[in-house]
Amino acid sequence: MKRIIYFGSLIGLVVGFVLLLEPTKGKADLTIVSDTLSTSRLSVAGRVLTISGNLVTLNPAAATNFNSTSTANMKSGDAITINGVAQTVSAINSTSANQFTTVAAAPSGSPGNPIYYLSEPVHQINFVTSTSVPNGFFRVLIPASLTVNNNDNVPDPDGFDFNGVTTANATASATANFSFVSALEGATASGGTNCTAGYHCFEFHYTGTGPSGSAITLWIGNLAKSLIAPAPASGHNLGVADAYTIKVQQFANGVNPSSTSPIDQTNSKIALIENVRITATVDPSISFSINGMPNSVTACGVTTTINTQTANNAPLTVPFGSLVLNTFATAAHTLVVSTNATNGYIVTAIENDHMGKDGGTTPFIPDTTCNTGTCTTATAANWDVAAAHPGFGYSLESVSGATVPFTAGANFSAKPFANASLLQPPTTIMSSTGVSNSHTANVCYRISVDATQAAGDYENQVTYTATATF
C-alpha cells in the first residue's frame, strides 16, 4: 500500500511538472490595452418640463431612459434636439440647475418631450500583441444596450449607440508586418452577423507575419461620424463616472469570431462623465491711474525738479513748494488708461481756476502764454525761457500707445490748462480710437514766477477725467 502511495505521488509530481513546462496556447493576453476617448463627455437624454420662448426647463425628475436631470453636462453652443427639432444652446442659467436658453425660440413642446445632446467620441485603441498570428485580424467589441434600440442615433442609457457607423469611419495604423486591408474591415451593430448582442463589433483584418510584441493603434469613429456615447445610466450620480468594458481580441485568419475563441483577448475599461463647464465674464470697462514721478528724471524732454511720487499727498499732488524767481520748476505725472470699449477712450484735463493765493481767486499765478505770448488752451507754443514769461502750464509726451494732441519737442512746447472759472471746456490730453492696453502718457507741469508775484502759497486743482469716446 505504501509503495502504491509513493509511486502514485511520484507519477503525479512528474505529470504536474511536465504540464507546467508545456507552453500555453491561446491563453496569452494583449498587453498595454487602452481605449482613449477624444471626449469622455456623456451624452444628454432629458425631458422637457416647460418651454417659454427661448427658455427651456429640463425636467429634474429622471424617467426610464431619460436620466439627465440637470444642465450640468450642457454648455452654450451645444447642438441639441428638442422633440426632434434641432436647436443651439445659447446660455445656461447660472442660478437654476435645470434651465437653459436656446438661440432660436424653442418649439412649443409639452412636458416629457425628449431633449438630446449627442456626444460622439472617437475611440483610439492601443495595445501590444502577445502572440505571433500571421494574416489574422483584430476585433474590438464596444458595449451596446440590450434594453433599447442601440442603432437609432439617439443616446442610450447603458451603452454606445451604433449611429450608423461604417468601415469608412474606422481606421488602423499600418506597421511593419501588419498591412491592414480596408476591404476586409467590418463594422457591425450589436446582434448583427457574427456580432453577439450586447457589443458593437469592429474587425480589422491584416496581412503580414503579425509578430508578437507589435504596437497596434486602431481608431473607431472620425470627424464624420462616431458611436454615440451613453447618456447617464439609471441611478447616475452627478460627477461620478459611468464605467463600461470594451474587449480587444485577436483571431487567426478565416475563423468565425462569433463561434471561435480568440487567440488573445484583453478587456479594458472606459469611463464617461459630465463635462466641467467653465465660465468667465469680461466686463466692458475703462481703467485709469495717475502715477507720480521722482525728480531728476527726464520727461517731455526736460529734467524734473519736483518729486510727485513720494511727496506729501503723492501721487495726487504737484508740490512745487518754494519757487525761485525766473526759474522753472518742473514736475510730471504718468497717466495710464486701459479699456476694452469699442472706439476707444478720451482723457480730458481742466483746472478749477488759476493758481490762487491760499486757494483763493486773487492774487494768482497766471496761466502761461509761453515764450511769445501765443500759446492758448487750443494752441501750443515753445516755453523754454523762464525770465519774463511767468506762468503755469503743461506739456505732453506719449509713452506707449496713447495719442496726444501735441508734444513737448525740443523747446518744451506747452499750453495752459483749460480754466473752469473762465467757462473754458476741458481739453483732450490723451486718446485712442480703439481698445487699449495700458496706454501711457506723461503730463509735465512747469511753473515760473517773477519778482512781482506776491509772496504766499498758490494752489489750484487739475482734474483729469477718463471716459469712453462718445
Next chain:
Amino acid sequence: MPAQNHSAQKLFFLSISGFLASLILLLALTPKAFAQGTITAIPPRLDLQADPGQTVTASLKVRNDADIQQLFTISVDDFIVTDTIGTPIPVSTSSNNRWSLKNWISAPEFIPVDAHGTQVIKISIKVPLTGLPGGHYAMITYQPHGNIKPADLKTTGNFVAQRVGTLVYLQVTGPIVQNANVIKFATEKFHEQGPVEFAGSIQNLSDIHIDPKGTISIFSPFNTKVADIQVDAGNIFPEVIKDFSATWNQKWGYGRYRAELNLAYGTAGGVLTAVIFFWLFPIRLVIYSLVGIVSILIVIILLNRRSKHHQQELEKEVSELKKELEQVENK
C-alpha cells in the same frame, strides 16, 4: 541700593520716552501719501430706453485697485459733444440743454470701495412725463479724495483729481426724427500707389445719437467691384459732425476708380450714400518705363544705322578698290 534702583528706573523711563518721542516725530515727518491705484468704471457706456413717466434702474460698478479702502465721490454731469472725434464735455449749466439727463438720475453721492474691491452702484432714472423723445446723455464719474480742496495743500502746488466714468445714453421713446448727412467724403484725386486713405464727416441731424456702419465699395475702371472696406463711424451725438476714416490697402492700380459710400444708421432704415472718383495709376513708373524703352529703341536704331553706314562705307571702299583693280588690269 534703593537710590541706585530709582536712578535705573528713571533712566529706563527716559529711554522709553525718548524712543516714543523719536517715533512720533518720525511718523509726523514721513510724507503722507494718497492711495496710488487704478480706478475702473464698469461699463464705459450704458444704453437705456424708457417711456416718458417711466423709471428705469441700472447697476454700475466701480473698482478700486489701491491697497486701501477709498471713499469715492460720485458725480453726475450732463455732457455734450462738440468736436469731430467724440469728446464728451461735461456741462454744468443744463437748463438749456435739450439733451440733459442729469436731473433725472438718482445716484449716491459717495461710496466706499474696499482695497482691490468692486462696488455696485444702483442708479435710477425717472423720466418726466414731459421728457422730450430722443437721446438724453450724462456721465457718472468716480473720484477718490473728492472732499479735498486745493487750499488743503498748504504749499504752492496743484491738487490732482483723478476721475473715471460711465457715459449714460437714455433714449426716451416717442416720435424721434432720424436724419443725417454726409458732409465730406474724399480722398486724394490722384494716387501713384496705395494704400488709398478715405476721410469723411457725417452730420447727425437726429433727435438721438446715431451709429453709422457700412462699406466703401471700390469699382475698377472697368466698373467691376474690386473691394469692400468696412466703415464704422462710431456714435455721433445729435447735431454734431463727426469724422471717420477708412483705408483701401491696394498698392497698384491702373486707372480711374469709383468709391461708393453706403452707411446705414438709426432704426428707421436711414442710409447715407456718397460717390467719388479717384485715380490710382503709377504714372512715374510708367513714364520711367516708357523713357527706358524709347531710350533702348533709340540706341538700337542708332547702332543699326551706324552698322549700315559702316557697311556702306566698306562697300564703297570695295567698289573703289574694284575700280582701281580694273583700271590696273586694263593698263
